[in-house]
Amino acid sequence: MRRLSLNTLGEVPKSSRPDLDPSQLTTGVVHLGIGGFHRAHQAVHTADAMTATGDTRWAISAVTQRSPRVRDQLQPQDGLYALALRDGTDTRVRVVPSVREILDGPSEAEEVLNRIADPAVRVVTLTVTEKAYRLHPATQRLDTGDSEIRADAAGRPPGTVVGRIAAGLRRRRGTDAGPLAVISCDNLADNGALLRQAVTDYCGLLPDGEALVEWIEEQVTFPCTMVDRIVPATTEANRTEVTSTLGLRDEATVLAEPFSQWFVQDDFRGPRPAWERAGARLVPDVRPYELTKLRTLNACHSLLAYLGGLAGIDTIAEAVEIDDLAGAARRLAESEVRPTLPPAEGIDHHDYVETTLHRFANPALRHTTSQVASDGSRKIGPRLLGTVTDSLGQSNAPEMATLVVAAWLRQVLVQRTDDGLALEVNDPAAPTMLQATEGRTDVASLRPALAAAGIPDALLEDSRFTGRVEGWYAELDRAGVRATVRTAVR
Ligand SMILES: NC(=O)c1ccc[n+]([C@@H]2O[C@H](COP(=O)([O-])OP(=O)(O)OC[C@H]3O[C@@H](n4cnc5c(N)ncnc54)[C@H](O)[C@@H]3O)[C@@H](O)[C@H]2O)c1
Numbered sequence: 001m002r003r004l005s006l007n008t009l010g011e012v013p014k015s016s017r018p019d020l021d022p023s024q025l026t027t028g029v030v031h032l033g034i035g036g037f038h039r040a041h042q043a044v045h046t047a048d049a050m051t052a053t054g055d056t057r058w059a060i061s062a063v064t065q066r067s068p069r070v071r072d073q074l075q076p077q078d079g080l081y082a083l084a085l086r087d088g089t090d091t092r093v094r095v096v097p098s099v100r101e102i103l104d105g106p107s108e109a110e111e112v113l114n115r116i117a118d119p120a121v122r123v124v125t126l127t128v129t130e131k132a133y134r135l136h137p138a139t140q141r142l143d144t145g146d147s148e149i150r151a152d153a154a155g156r157p158p159g160t161v162v163g164r165i166a167a168g169l170r171r172r173r174g175t176d177a178g179p180l181a182v183i184s185c186d187n188l189a190d191n192g193a194l195l196r197q198a199v200t201d202y203c204g205l206l207p208d209g210e211a212l213v214e215w216i217e218e219q220v221t222f223p224c225t226m227v228d229r230i231v232p233a234t235t236e237a238n239r240t241e242v243t244s245t246l247g248l249r250d251e252a253t254v255l256a257e258p259f260s261q262w263f264v265q266d267d268f269r270g271p272r273p274a275w276e277r278a279g280a281r282l283v284p285d286v287r288p289y290e291l292t293k294l295r296t297l298n299a300c301h302s303l304l305a306y307l308g309g310l311a312g313i314d315t316i317a318e319a320v321e322i323d324d325l326a327g328a329a330r331r332l333a334e335s336e337v338r339p340t341l342p343p344a345e346g347i348d349h350h351d352y353v354e355t356t357l358h359r360f361a362n363p364a365l366r367h368t369t370s371q372v373a374s375d376g377s378r379k380i381g382p383r384l385l386g387t388v389t390d391s392l393g394q395s396n397a398p399e400m401a402t403l404v405v406a407a408w409l410r411q412v413l414v415q416r417t418d419d420g421l422a423l424e425v426n427d428p429a430a431p432t433m434l435q436a437t438e439g440r441t442d443v444a445s446l447r448p449a450l451a452a453a454g455i456p457d458a459l460l461e462d463s464r465f466t467g468r469v470e471g472w473y474a475e476l477d478r479a480g481v482r483a484t485v486r487t488a489v490r
């Protein structure tokens, strides 16, 4: 079957064809980490902003970070791909035109730096997963002892995200290409500030680092963002379905829910796409929205992923249909998270929780518990530990938050469901945690495991945290998920 491409675009059914002519767009954005989420979120808001304004300077040069797979899917299609928005049995398919170039970061490192230094480029966005920032979990500062970071700083073509950004900024400084905004779109609280600090820490390892930091302060902003759209990993079934809708083969299909939200801190020194004309909110302070989303939506997602996974449940939609699991998510969100949140204008927290659980229940997404559970050691902090710390500070008991931590620990240490089936564990800290526990899975092994995962000392030394985690862990071991949660939500 013929592939989707510029040559075949005219054969796409009219209802799925883009409003923009892709060949008329020029590049103004570099994106690092062209995974599913970018294709379903920022690339779409950016296409819609160009359509709304007629300002076609914002096509995207997208960079793969570790494997050329997405480049190999998109390049034969001239960067075109279909987004399938699915809600229950409804599906809407649209071809997205904004990705105009795909570079493979590892093998085309020089080109990537040239793009970042290009005066036409005014925005760099990134979606690279939490672990790619290489932050020390306890300090949330760049782990400058990381061997890959040190190798980048020693002058090899940069392979890490922070190394690549710093090298690109250094080149841009050399070409005097003008101000730039570097926008993290990953699920991290204060993502812009964390990235700025990580780049600054990295510059500290470079011989010309001080001058580069001075230039960055003058020319580069790091707006914080809150991004929200559920985008599961694409399956072959998704590709086949979209192929039959388009009448053309699309290897780079992405699937998402219809809901999409984007809050961006309005901190730009140069031009940018008019995202506010395409559903985004440009606000002076993103923090209340970001905290609300991370501590509510993402924390409930993790709750369903860890407890659901241990209970042998494959998808988030199936997990949230179990009343006690939904009840535990509500208890976490309403009783523990809500008192810790600053007011976020326009957000009613109760409605937010109910909308979130309704979105999770979308059966068409088939978002797996194992995908959401991945990289737990990097997600537990931003999603749950802030709630734990703030709750303890307010003398509120973080029962559900610690239950999630215990469930994560059981996944990593025991790696079996309650029925004894093997659980796939994908966590960069898992080897160190298993080494620290020497293969033991009893309650006494939890503190070494938490320490190895980089949980901050203040929590490790607080028995109100460790005691609860140990209690829940023992209960999960004794009674299993379903009975533990049933008792917990009574
Ligand atoms: N998928 C979603 O529903 C969703 C929603 C909101 C935010 N996000 C954010 O987007 C991120 C990416 O999600 P996705 O669905 O696109 O995932 P994905 O697996 O499709 O893509 C991940 C991207 O990150 C890169 N990456 C992974 N590990 C890396 C590392 N160690 N160093 C450098 N690059 C690395 C990969 O190369 C790839 O380009 C998430 O981690 C999250 O922070 C995702």
Ligand SMILES: O=P(O)(O)OC[C@@H](O)[C@@H](O)[C@H](O)[C@H](O)CO
Residues within 6 Å of the ligand: 129, 130, 187, 227, 228, 229, 230, 231, 298, 301, 302, 371, 372, 374
């Ligand atoms: O993408 P991750 O791996 O950081 O987290 C998995 C999900 O919790 C997350 O992607 C949500 O679907 C998303 O944050 C919704 O906006």
